[in-house]
Amino acid sequence: MTTTLGTASAGPGEMDTGRLEVGETRDGSPFGLPVAVINGAASGDTLYMQAASDGDELNGVGVIQRVVPQLDPATISGTILIVGIVNYHAFQVAEHRNPIDDTKMNRAYPGNENGTSSERIAAATFDVATRADIILDLHQGSTSRMLDEVRVRCGTRHRLYDECLELAKVFGCGYILDQKGPDGQLARAAPNEGIPTVDPELGGAVGWDRESIRKGVDGVFNVLRYYGFLESDAELTRQTRASGFEQYGAPSGGLVDLQKELGNRVASGETLFEVTTPFGEPKSTVTANSNGILWRIRRLPQVATGEYVCSVGTDIDSY
The missing domain is CATH 2.40.50.100 (RNA polymerase II/Efflux pump adaptor protein, barrel-sandwich hybrid domain)
Incomplete structure (x- = not known):
């Protein structure tokens, strides 16, 4: 079956890239987020990934830039949906918050299709994310220096807590921050829809850091292997967890x-x-x-x- 995301459309065994239109700029020109669809030759689950919901957090973009060229739809079971840059306006000016409404995008989920700029983008990407069975929301510690870690944000009492914690371990950065996050985070909102979701926080840098990106690439492929998108064994190692x-x-x-x-x-x-x-x-x-x-x-x-x-x-x- 053909899978579409914005203007990207791919049949089984195909890959395509395009744009997900979410509004207009100040001169009235339409703008869209860069998206990709990798539709595996065999049926299976759906993985959703996104990066740069905070406009200066670029390591996730670096991960996607390196992961996508390595994906062969002929060897994949299931579908991978990607929004490569979420916070369009902030990314353009290398700022953390959306300068159109001075909002931190990862506090706007699940969004509002009739709301502010950030709420509209959040609603559009949340609509895509909730088509998936697993979600990776790629972040970094802004421009501070930080450990490479994965955040479990749903809280220990959530019905999907065990699944989210397992996903964090599979991603395998070495460290897990296991602490309920603030309202408006994708990793808080998506588990409420029954989808295990984590925030890999890939270090912190001005620009991007190659070692953190490498860990992110390894983490994505470990997830693909563990959850059956690729036919090879995943490597699970013990993680240091902070609560x-x-x-x-x-x-x-x-x-x-x-x-x-x-x-x-x-x-x-x-x-x-x-x-x-x-x-x-x-x-x-x-x-x-x-x-x-x-x-x-x-x-x-x-x-x-x-x-x-x-x-x-x-x-x-x-x-």
């Missing part, structure tokens, strides 16, 4: 001197960072509230009072 997430800001302005490296274990009461003047004079010291792992850190050393510095994943175990 808590503590964020730390600067108590004073100045220059941050981090005392730990990304991924280091942190003990409660241990120094995370110091803030100094430009002359190295100490101003303040911040210690960890809990045992955990240094999960995310700001990229630039200069901070104002109260500005974000780092995050620690807590309640650590192995899954």
Whole structure:
């Protein structure tokens, strides 16, 4: 059976790319999101992938750019639907939020087809996503530095929690953040429709990071193998899981001197960072509230009072 997504249309054993029209720009010109359909020669489930719902998170785009040329529809069972760039307006200007309505796209799901720019895009992509059996929403930690991890956002009491956690383990970045996410995330909304969904957060970079992209490509292919889209064995390894997430800001302005490296274990009461003047004079010291792992850190050393510095994943175990 032929599968269509926007202007892309592919019969069994075929692949096609096109555009999903979702509105008009300020000069009245129509715009569309880049989409792809890979329709396997054999029947099977449907996987939906999307990237760049936050316009400066480009590692997911890098993953799709590398995955699609390696996919041969003749060897695939099932269908793969892809929206390569979700936040069209933010991507064009390399910003995190949609500049048309100053909205973070991954807080707009399931969207509203008659709403704001972001709500309309969310509604259009949610309509595609809910055609699938599995969803991968590719992200990164914006331009901060962060571990490569996968986020399970539905919450431990959700009926699809076990399936979402299994999907996160299969993707296999090495780390899982298992914490219920805020309303409006695709990984919160789609499980309510009965579809296991996770957010692979592929590091953090200005532009993109090749190592994080490589892990994302490996993760996508592991999902394809595990869920029967490809006829080969998936590799499952134990993941380090955090169920808590503590964020730390600067108590004073100045220059941050981090005392730990990304991924280091942190003990409660241990120094995370110091803030100094430009002359190295100490101003303040911040210690960890809990045992955990240094999960995310700001990229630039200069901070104002109260500005974000780092995050620690807590309640650590192995899954």
